[in-house]
Amino acid sequence: MDAKTVAVVGGGLGGLAAAALLARGGCAVTLxxxxxxxxGRAQTSDVEGFRFNLGPHALYRAGAGMRVLGRLGVKPRGGIAGQSGASYALRAGRLHTLPRGPVSLMTTDVLPLTGKLELGRLLASLRRIDPNTLAHVSLREWLDLRMSREDVRALVAALARLGTYCGDVDTLSAQAVVTQIQLALQANVLYLDEGWASLVSSVESVAREAGxxxxxxxxxxxxxIQSGQVQGLRMGDGTVRAADAVVxxxxxxxxxxxxxxxxxLAREAAESTPVRAATLELGLSRLPRPEALFALGIDGPWYASVHSAFAKLGPEGGAMVHVLKYLATPDSEATEAELEAVMDVLQPGWRAHLVARRFRPSLVVSHRIPTAKSGGLAGRPSPEVPxxxxxxxxxxxxxAExxxxxxxxxxAESVEHALLRQRHEEPRLAVGA
Ligand SMILES: Cc1cc2nc3c(=O)[nH]c(=O)nc-3n(C[C@H](O)[C@H](O)[C@H](O)COP(=O)(O)OP(=O)(O)OC[C@H]3O[C@@H](n4cnc5c(N)ncnc54)[C@H](O)[C@@H]3O)c2cc1C
Structure with a gap:
């Protein structure tokens, strides 16, 4: 039986995973x-011995990524975020205990009693909500429908930013938000030892071993393309590579x-509004406040987290901190001073311990907001180009997932299923046909 020849364009985690899955399924794959x-965006840089991801990266332990990695035999190494230390809600330049469970909800002063009761009721009911029923509902509509208090809405919108990186409450589908919060409630996220480059190299090894x-x-x-059928690729150097399928x-x-x-495809690209963020990575010789490990902005789109408290990301005793601003529109940018100001609240005096830093005013976190208008996750372009x-x-x-x-x-998994299904249906398809 002829192997199906597949060309994969792009060597980020998505392309690598697709290549590995298809090669394991018997295709002859070139990436x-x-x-x-x-x-791609899962790269990690070594700066003065600190491992800087391209902004804060957390792997959802209950998500599709872990399922596919499990199928590939990759077991990501790292630590579960939030297992120790203090987490704060940042509002009006002050830190309050972040409500993350029943105890912190009772003790925090970020909400009055009526607000705590409303948030508690919502969190208790969240696991039972079917996110798919909210595909066409915007986050704003859902917040207004489910919450009567403005301070509770602001807190839930902050949790939504944390899970989706998107602060556009009018556009974002509530389905995406509830999906992410449910995943985090099932199992908190993982920060990876040595950064996400370790994941890239594990998936690369599997891909190489699969041929x-x-x-x-x-x-x-x-x-x-010829007569509506893929023939292969033309490379930057002008050469042509034949392929039965292109990913x-x-x-x-x-x-x-x-x-x-x-x-x-041009229209789909024009309709895809990216989610963007500004990032500041810091390597410190030590933390001025060792117990203060996380802050989430409530009245502003801020995030700061000491990733090295949970994963190996720098020299012994040092601290690797990610600070981020969720950008409101694709063309906005942040200044470094804005992100530094968040650190001034969480870790006053941090500048005296600075070893390494890197600032990016605007990065694409994800290429398309799943909007309520387009029907949430299922409204995104399909893996098969019809x-x-x-x-x-x-x-x-x-x-859709x-x-x-x-x-x-x-x-990547959907493409594997589609191509391997097809391969079994057309076992004698010739290379380049
Ligand atoms: C600040 C920030 C924070 C993030 N936080 C998280 C997080 O907490 N959790 C999470 O799950 N995700 C997070 N992400 C998103 C995550 O990094 C991406 O979703 C993921 O890495 C995307 O992988 P990909 O393979 O789909 O795309 P990419 O990594 O973008 O890879 C695409 C690749 O295709 C290559 N390519 C494109 N065109 C061509 C061509 N013509 N020829 C050859 N090669 C080509 C590019 O060079 C690139 O390497 C974050 C991203 C950022 C920027």
Whole structure:
């Protein structure tokens, strides 16, 4: 039986997972990555001995990513966030205990008693909500419907930002928010030892063992199509590589630019509003307040977390801290001073212990907000490109399951199912046919 030849464009976690799954299923897979290294947004840099992810990265232990990683035999190593230390709600420049369970809800002064009761009722009912019933409901509509108090709405909107990175309450589907909160309630998130590069290298090893050919510094220019059927790829150097199927694992804009005459893909790219954030990574020789490990902005879109308190991310005794601003619109940016001000509240005096830092005014966290208007998660583009035979896509903007990297892994799995199903239906499909 001929193996199906598959070209994967993009060597982030989504492309790597798709390549590994397809190769294990018997396809002959080549992955092309334009950059010199694999990982995409899951990259980790070493700065003065500190491991800096591209902004704070947390893996949902109950999410689709863990399911797919489990199938690939990858067991991420790291620590569960929030198992020790103090977590705060940041409001009007002051820290309050963050309500994360019944005890902290009772003791916090961030809400008065009536607010605590309202939040408590909501949290108790959250596990029973079917998120799919909220696909067409915006976060704003859901907050207004379920909560009578403005301070409770602000707190839940902050938890929504934490889970989705999106602060656009008018656009974001409440389905995405409830899905993420339910995942976090099932099992708190994992921070990874040595950063997300460790995950990238584990999935890379599985892909190599399964026979995937990995080509780095290999920019793909075009998908070659004939009579509505994929024929292969044209590379940046002008050469053509034949393939029975092509999996595009970049952004909606990348996909559209590889198919420049395709108006459907161009429209999808134009309709995909990305979620963006500004990030500040800090490596400190020590923490001025060792117990203060987490802060979430309630009246502003702030996040700060000492990731090294739970995962190995720097020298012994040092601290690796992620500070982030959730950006309101795709074209907004933050200043470094805004993010430093959050640290001044959580860790006053941190500057005296500074060893390493890196600031990014705006990064794409995920390529598409699942909007209420488009029907939530199911309104995102499908993994199979319906009007081109043999063309598929993978990413955090694709498919009906999961957010962030969970969507990348889930869409990789959907492509695997679609292609392997097809392969069994057409066992003698010739290479390049
Ligand atoms: C600040 C920040 C915080 C985040 N926090 C979290 C978190 O807490 N939890 C979580 O689950 N996720 C988080 N994410 C999102 C997560 O990083 C991404 O969802 C995930 O890494 C996406 O993987 P991917 O493979 O789909 O895409 P990418 O990592 O973007 O990979 C796409 C790859 O395709 C390559 N490519 C594109 N076009 C071409 C071409 N023409 N030829 C060759 N190669 C091409 C690119 O170079 C790139 O390497 C965060 C992201 C950011 C930026």
């Amino acid at each position: 092309y990555e334009r950059s010199k290294h694999l990982g 995937v050919t990995l080509e780095l510094s290999a920019r793909v220019d075009r998908v070659v 595009l694992a970049g952004s909606p804009g990348d996909v559209s630019s590889l198919m420049p005459e395709d108006t459907v 009007h081109v035979r043999g063309l598929y896509r993978v990413g955090d903007w694709v498919g 999961g957010l962030l990297v969970d969507a990348s892994f889930a869409s």
